[in-house]
Amino acid sequence: MRIVLSAGKLASCVKEVVMSGRKLFIVSLVIGLLIVGCSQPGQSVEPVPTYETFGDPYKRIDIAADLYLREVQNGAYVITQDTEFAANSLLVEMADSTLVLVDTPYTIDATRELHGWIIEQYGDRKLIEINTGFHDDNLAGNSYLISRGVTVFGADLTADLLKEHNSPNAPPTNLYPIDEGLELTFGSEIVRVYYPGPTHTLDNVVVYFPDRHLLFGGCMVSGWGGIGSTDDADLDAWPVSLKSLEQFDADLAIPGHGDNFNPENIAETIEALENLE
Numbered sequence: 001m002r003i004v005l006s007a008g009k010l011a012s013c014v015k016e017v018v019m020s021g022r023k024l025f026i027v028s029l030v031i032g033l034l035i036v037g038c039s040q041p042g043q044s045v046e047p048v049p050t051y052e053t054f055g056d057p058y059k060r061i062d063i064a065a066d067l068y069l070r071e072v073q074n075g076a077y078v079i080t081q082d083t084e085f086a087a088n089s090l091l092v093e094m095a096d097s098t099l100v101l102v103d104t105p106y107t108i109d110a111t112r113e114l115h116g117w118i119i120e121q122y123g124d125r126k127l128i129e130i131n132t133g134f135h136d137d138n139l140a141g142n143s144y145l146i147s148r149g150v151t152v153f154g155a156d157l158t159a160d161l162l163k164e165h166n167s168p169n170a171p172p173t174n175l176y177p178i179d180e181g182l183e184l185t186f187g188s189e190i191v192r193v194y195y196p197g198p199t200h201t202l203d204n205v206v207v208y209f210p211d212r213h214l215l216f217g218g219c220m221v222s223g224w225g226g227i228g229s230t231d232d233a234d235l236d237a238w239p240v241s242l243k244s245l246e247q248f249d250a251d252l253a254i255p256g257h258g259d260n261f262n263p264e265n266i267a268e269t270i271e272a273l274e275n276l277e
């Protein structure tokens with residue numbers, strides 16, 4: 001007896017086999033995962049963190065009501081003071097164990113809290129700071145850090161602008177000519193401070209950690225889609241200056257404000273500037 005399957009019957013038969021094959025696959029996958037998950041008891045299956053990005057959302061550490069850190073790489077933390085216009089700073093542990101802080105929070109109190117956490121976390125480590133501009137969200141905590149023996153690097157123009165604006169904030173302790181930028185070496189690792197030209201202020205600089213492919217863009221880079229205050233900005237030069245940041249091979253670009261750390265935030269800031277009324 002010949003069994004003749006119609007095309008329709010054959011198709012549904014094939015479908016059945018594929019379906020049950022898929023079910024079988026899923027069941028064996030689940031069993032496989034259970035076996036993998038249950039094997040090697042007591043051993044962590046988490047990979048050792050590297051300089052790769054950790055992925056978003058990052059591990060968050062609250063250190064005060066309005067102050068928290070996010071660990072964005074192994075030994076690299078974005079510090080956020082969560083005020084009306086939340087602002088970011090960056091703390092990086094270098095190859096020789098020196099800690100580099102890029103910008104302080106908005107206030108002395110928040111800077112004290114942050115410094116306390118650093119001491120608690122790392123003990124009596126060498127800590128240096130780099131200012132990326134003369135606004136409060138860059139350096140209002142300078143005086144506290146300087147009182148704790150921290151060396152603060154900043155551009156000559158930053159010190160000039162503080163004076164010009166009669167700022168109550170302490171200027172950096174170690175000045176460099178802004179057009180020359182700055183390179184600091186910590187064992188096998190360097191940090192580059194680069195001035196791309198006028199942007200959100202005349203003196204904003206960026207800080208690049210080449211071994212980590214980590215760029216602190218600061219207030220010239222927006223991580224929230226908007227532009228914010230343009231009181232001290234050079235709106236014509238800003239997008240041109242931003243284009244020169246393409247030279248950095250960054251995996252992460254930390255903005256002065258906002259949660260978008262993807263380096264595409266640089267192009268997005270240029271676009272937002274071009275669309276400004």
Ligand SMILES: [Zn+2]
Nearest residue numbers: 135137219256
């Ligand atoms: Zn800012």
